[in-house]
Amino acid sequence: xxxxxxxxxxxxxxxxxxxxxxxxxxxxxxxxxxxxxxxxxxxxxxxxxxxxxxxxxxxxxxxxxxxxxxxxxxxxxxxxxxxxxxxxxxxxxxxxxxxxxxxxxxxxxxxxxxxxxxxxxxxxxxxxxxxxxxxxxxxxxxxxxxxxxxxxxxxxxxxxxxxxxxxxxxxxxxxxxxxxxxxxxxxxxxxxxxxxxxxxx
Numbered sequence: 001x002x003x004x005x006x007x008x009x010x011x012x013x014x015x016x017x018x019x020x021x022x023x024x025x026x027x028x029x030x031x032x033x034x035x036x037x038x039x040x041x042x043x044x045x046x047x048x049x050x051x052x053x054x055x056x057x058x059x060x061x062x063x064x065x066x067x068x069x070x071x072x073x074x075x076x077x078x079x080x081x082x083x084x085x086x087x088x089x090x091x092x093x094x095x096x097x098x099x100x101x102x103x104x105x106x107x108x109x110x111x112x113x114x115x116x117x118x119x120x121x122x123x124x125x126x127x128x129x130x131x132x133x134x135x136x137x138x139x140x141x142x143x144x145x146x147x148x149x150x151x152x153x154x155x156x157x158x159x160x161x162x163x164x165x166x167x168x169x170x171x172x173x174x175x176x177x178x179x180x181x182x183x184x185x186x187x188x189x190x191x192x193x194x195x196x197x198x199x200x201x
Contacts, residue, residue, distance in 0.1 A: 002168050003161035006040050006116060010123035013044040023052050036091055043084045044120045050077040051124050081117070088113035089180045092171070102174040108167055111180050115164045122160060126153050 009031075017025070027045045031037040056062070057070050092112045132138065133146040170176040 001161075001165040002116075003119065003164050005037070006119060007123060007157070007161065009037055009040045010044040010120050011127070013041050014048055014124060014127045017045065017048045021052075023049050023056070036088075039084065039088050039091065040116075040120075043081075043088065043117070044123065046077060046080050046084060047117075047120045047124060050074065050081065051128075053077060085111075085113045085117050086180070088116060089178070092168075093178055093180065096171050096178065099172060099174050099177075101177045105175055105177050107179050108176055111178060112164065112168055112171070115160070115167065119157075119160055119164065122153065122157055126150065126157065129153055 012030075016028070027042065029038055029041050029045070031041055053070060053074050057067055057074065062070075089111045129146055129150045133143050133150050135143060135146075138146075167176065171178060
């Protein structure tokens with residue numbers, strides 16, 4: 001099952017990041033570039049760094065100039081995240097390109113890679129909620145509430161991994177088919193964002 005491949009890679013990536021716990025730490029991807037594991041690790045690394053960007057920018061004492069610079073980095077990270085999802089979907093399109101689509105086959109509301117994106121984010125939620133549930137300097141009430149939330153996240157993991165594997169199995173059997181729409185984000189494009197193209201005049 002694909003989720004059984006992906007989730008441990010996400011966990012490994014998060015552990016690797018927290019060895020340094022530094023948003024500027026360069027990635028050291030342990031998988032070869034022609035392996036889907038490489039894309040999964042890279043995808044989660046982008047998500048993990050962005051998770052910590054989002055923590056930093058919420059610091060009420062952050063310098064406004066530093067906050068603006070960080071906002072630019074978050075925007076770039078969001079674009080990288082989208083690009084990586086599309087790379088992963090390209091992998092699935094290639095993998096299932098010779099599948100005969102059955103009569104009555106349906107399209108799913110989200111592509112496999114966007115579901116995997118949700119699983120990558122979920123792995124981060126589980127990691128950090130587990131930290132809070134086990135935080136020794138926190139109150140018992142805080143830890144108990146976080147444990148309740150962690151239990152829900154773990155149930156969500158079970159449901160999401162099942163859904164991902166069912167979707168991929170249906171695609172492999174021709175019961176569902178993929179149709180990937182490029183995100184076509186407009187706010188980073190100098191030709192499409194009015195604020196950017198008006199400033200070029």
